[in-house]
Amino acid sequence: MKKLSRFDKLIFFLNSLLAIGLIVAYFLPYIPPKSYPLISVLTLGVPILILANLAFFLYWLIRMKRQMLLSLIIMIVGFGFASKFYQWPFKDHNPTGDYSIMNYNVRMFNRSKWTDEEEIPEKINALIDEKDPDILTVEEYYKNEYLEAKYPYKFIRYRSDNSSFGQAIFSKFPLLSKESIDFNVDNFTGENNNAIFSDVVIGKDTVRLYNIHFQSLKVTEDIQDVNNLKHKQESKKVVKNISSGFVRQQRQAERVEESFKDVKYPIIISGDFNNTAFSHTYSHVRNGQFQDAYVKKGGGFSSTYNLNYFPLRIDFHLLDTIFEIDSYERFKVPYSDHYPILTTFSIKK
Template identity: 85%
Template structure:
């Protein structure tokens, strides 16, 4: 440190702070938000922490300073952690799987007019038609006659009997039984979030399929309200609102996990988690049992939420180990605040 200039000392101080933050982030999936809700907010910043430590490493490497070891060691320790964030692109000889599943949060097909672009429902339908998935799960669904005619089997759970808003599962295969976990009944959330599941008869096999939409953290809405965090009081309010959302997600994840444990069939989980792969919510549901389709076959950052310059992967396909994941694709189309994801899979022999 004595040989460092005052500027390099400042850089190393910042490097140390962000390195410590990344180490803390490694433990966050194991810490229930109910215990430390404010700390859980850090999971949203993990992509920035990883990139920042990489930049610091490169900075010290170019200057041939041993301070590079700090970020290097921390990134090596968390290599598996980083693989949930970025996958190095490679050419795969694997062919598409026998079956396909798509997840898409369609933001009500623009019923709320969040964008001035015209014919959003038709454009979303065209994206779905092009991929033609065997199974389609949708969050923030609004009644769509085209899809309801396209797929012979469906499970649509509306917010209420008089509502046309909710979640949906569409399938080319028969659906046996339809269940809603009804988060709102347990006061875990408002009526906009839920988890539904059904058993799907794929040829001679039966699988259980979940469509999950966990509590929204409303990050973008809150950030806009406080004018980029210029007001300290409003900034604290934003953090409090987000941390409260983490606690609700934990309650919801626990309910989903209990349902998963009761299933006698292999499971596929599809949905919008409203949280990252570094969160307690993700870890509790995945529970070292399920394969993350992106981790297996993805490439690049594969951000699934349209947030400028900030890669957020909050939509997931998690598959039991009886399935072979053959391909994964994030389809970048600007018709919702989420991008659809498409996974192809087969049954292992």
């Protein structure tokens, strides 16, 4: 440190703080939000921590300073952790795998008029027609007669008997059972969120398929609030609201994970987790049992949520190890605040 200028000492101080932050982030998937809800908020900043440490490493490398070892060692230690954030874009993949599944949070097909773009339902339908997935899972679904006619088998769970809003599974394969895990337990209200599942007959095999929509953290709204905040008290309220969302997600993830215990078929999980791959929510559901399709066959950052150039992957395909993941794609189309993802897969012989 003696040979560093005052400016470089300041840079290294900031480097040290963000390096410590990344170390803490490595433990976030193992920290239940109910125990430390405020710490869980750091999950949303993990991409920034990774990019910042990479920038510091490059800064010191260019200057040929040994301080580059701090971020380098931390990134090497967490290499598997960072792989959930970025994948080398030149992987071998087979887009013509035996079967395909698409997930899409369609934001009610623009029923709420969140965008001025015209003919959103027709454009989404056209995209689905073009990609023609064998299985389609939809969050924030609003009644769509075209899709309901296109797929011979379907499971649509509306918010209530008088509602046309909910979640859906569309399939070219028969659905044996249709059940819902409603997130309203222990005086906890899940609002619009829940998980639905069905047993799908694919050839001679039966697969348990989940469509999961975990509690929204309302990130977009809260970030907008932060930009407009004038008082520290209001800032604390925003953080508290987000951390409360993490606690709700933990309860929901526990209910979903509990339902796995009696499943005698291989499982495919599709849906909008409303949280990143660095979270306790993701870790609890995946639990070392499932393959992340993006980690296996994805490329680049593969953000699935449109948040002003911030790479946020919150929509997932998790598949049991009996499946061979052939390809993974994300389609950056402006028809919702989410981007659809498509995975092709085969069943190992």
